[in-house]
Amino acid sequence: MxxxxxxxxxxxxxxxxxxxxxxxxxxxxxxxxxxxxxxxxxxxxxxxxxxxxxxxxxxxxxxxxxxxxxxxxxxxxxxxxxxxxxxxxxxxxxxxxxxxxxxxxxxxxxxxxxxxxxxxxxxxxxPLAAITAWEGLFDRGRLEAGERVLVHAGAGGVGHLAVQLARSAGAHVITTVSDDAKERFVRGLGADEVIRYRERDFAEAARACTGGRGVDLVLDTVGGETCARSVHALATYGRLVTILALPAEEVDWKHARLHNLAVTQELMLSPMVLxxxxxxxxxxxxxxxxxxxxxxxxxxxxxxxxxxxxxxxxxxxxxxxxxxxxxxxxxxxx
Structure with missing residues (x-):
């Protein structure tokens, strides 16, 4: 073959x-x-x-x-x-x-x-992208109808499926993109609000979208600094799920502790590896x-x-x- x-x-x-x-x-x-x-x-x-x-x-x-x-x-x-x-x-x-x-x-x-x-x-x-999005949103993130979720890179492989799955679950979906074409794309998928991360601080924008409260869940598909800064986009008792390795030294753990944030990793390959x-x-x-x-x-x-x-x-x-x-x-x- x-x-x-x-x-x-x-x-x-x-x-x-x-x-x-x-x-x-x-x-x-x-x-x-x-x-x-x-x-x-x-x-x-x-x-x-x-x-x-x-x-x-x-x-x-x-x-x-x-x-x-x-x-x-x-x-x-x-x-x-x-x-x-x-x-x-x-x-x-x-x-x-x-x-x-x-x-x-x-x-x-x-x-x-x-x-x-x-x-x-x-x-x-x-398969890989959908399972990652599903596990990140629902198995790890425990997303429920009526909650507000921030999906990073909503036009990407995992992100564009996560936007749709979150929307169909009854969540209010906020996502980040880089340009006009990607904004049009994610709005067509049902994103409620779109943050142009090159033009606005996404954490500040996420808080602004929620009346200063912050989102209930962040699904991070980018990692690094984006993951670290995501704790500041969350509401008290919010949840951060990242599909990349945690940037442990960069995360504001004092802020995460004060606000009782849950920080979780999602690696959908684990069942196959283990x-x-x-x-x-x-x-x-x-x-x-x-x-x-x-x-x-x-x-x-x-x-x-x-x-x-x-x-x-x-x-x-x-x-x-x-x-x-x-x-x-x-x-x-x-």
């Missing part, structure tokens, strides 16, 4: 087209013919820094996100059969082969059914919920650009250049 392999750590040039043997499903597994694979920032970080398992040998196939059609099922698989359309998050970090390939073998328990109404490329761009099947099954349920919303139009994954499989290196260059609205995908086949 055709695939793209990471042949070494380094720049995008280490991603090389190759031919690999067709994978065969074992007991409880399905083989999926991939139509598309999502591109995520974690892919570029792994390419640059190395695999999660430092003992794993190169070459490796990257890509956590996939969507396609079931080709074959191993023994003991119930509820999935050849021809079924599916999406999933699996592999791509050095523990199992990823989805920059024509085919992938996946534990059937982690595969979500995909309605016919959903475009396969859009579906492939969804081999927690129970948590991965929960993530599949999140994907099933998102797939239904994609089908009925209440959730939209915006695909900014599509690349042929063999142009994975160029897709990485595009992502690392910054400024992408929504997601990038590799189109692989039917």
């Amino acid at each position: 055709r695939c793209v392999q990471m042949t070494a750590t380094g720049g995008p040039e280490v991603l090389q087209p190759a031919e690999c043997p067709q994978p065969e499903p074992g007991a409880g597994q399905v083989r999926v013919r991939l139509a598309a694979a999502g591109i995520n920032p974690v892919d570029t970080k792994i390419r640059h820094n190395g695999l999660f398992d430092p003992s794993a040998a190169l070459p490796a196939i990257l890509g956590c996100d996939g969507a396609g059609t079931v080709e074959a099922a191993g023994s003991g698989v119930d509820g999935l059969e050849p021809g079924d359309r599916v999406l999933f998050l699996n592999g791509g970090i050095g523990l199992e082969p990823g989805n920059y390939a024509e085919q992938a073998v996946v534990d059937a328990r982690f595969v979500a059914a995909l309605p016919e109404a959903v475009d396969l490329a859009s579906a492939a761009a969804t 081999d927690r099947d129970d948590l991965r099954i929960h993530q599949r349920s999140v994907l099933e919920a998102c797939a239904r919303r994609l089908a009925d139009g209440t959730l939209r994954t915006h695909v900014a650009q599509r690349f042929p499989l063999e142009e994975a290196a160029q897709a990485h260059r595009t992502l690392e250049a910054g400024g992408t609205v929504g997601k990038l995908v590799l189109e692989i086949g039917g």
Whole structure:
């Protein structure tokens, strides 16, 4: 089968087209013919820094996100059969082969059914970003209807899904963007208020949007100084969830303590890294919920650009250049 392999750590040039043997499903597994694979920032970080398992040998196939059609099922698989359309998050970090390939073998328990109404490329761009947004807002952030949430980088891969999910949950959604085009984009997704962070201090603006009270929840998708300053956008007893590592030395912990703020991290790869099947099954349920919303139009994954499989290196260059609205995908086949 055709695939793209990471042949070494380094720049995008280490991603090389190759031919690999067709994978065969074992007991409880399905083989999926991939139509598309999502591109995520974690892919570029792994390419640059190395695999999660430092003992794993190169070459490796990257890509956590996939969507396609079931080709074959191993023994003991119930509820999935050849021809079924599916999406999933699996592999791509050095523990199992990823989805920059024509085919992938996946534990059937982690595969979500995909309605016919959903475009396969859009579906492939969804899993990692949607699970991150869902867990950050609801599992970690405990967002409830009527609350005010600040989503950083609302036009980004995670951010644009978080804006929609928060809005559909009945929250008042405030988000940050950099320019006119991104502001129009997030308003089209349902953002109630938009902060141009290059023109206004976002913490001051968030407090102004809430009559000086501050927001109930911040979902930080940027990290660093943005994460640290976010504690000043929160109301007393507010919650900060970041999808990046905490900048511990920069956070005003005295302010956080005084206002009884909860500060939480969200890494949706943890269930896969820690081999927690129970948590991965929960993530599949999140994907099933998102797939239904994609089908009925209440959730939209915006695909900014599509690349042929063999142009994975160029897709990485595009992502690392910054400024992408929504997601990038590799189109692989039917």
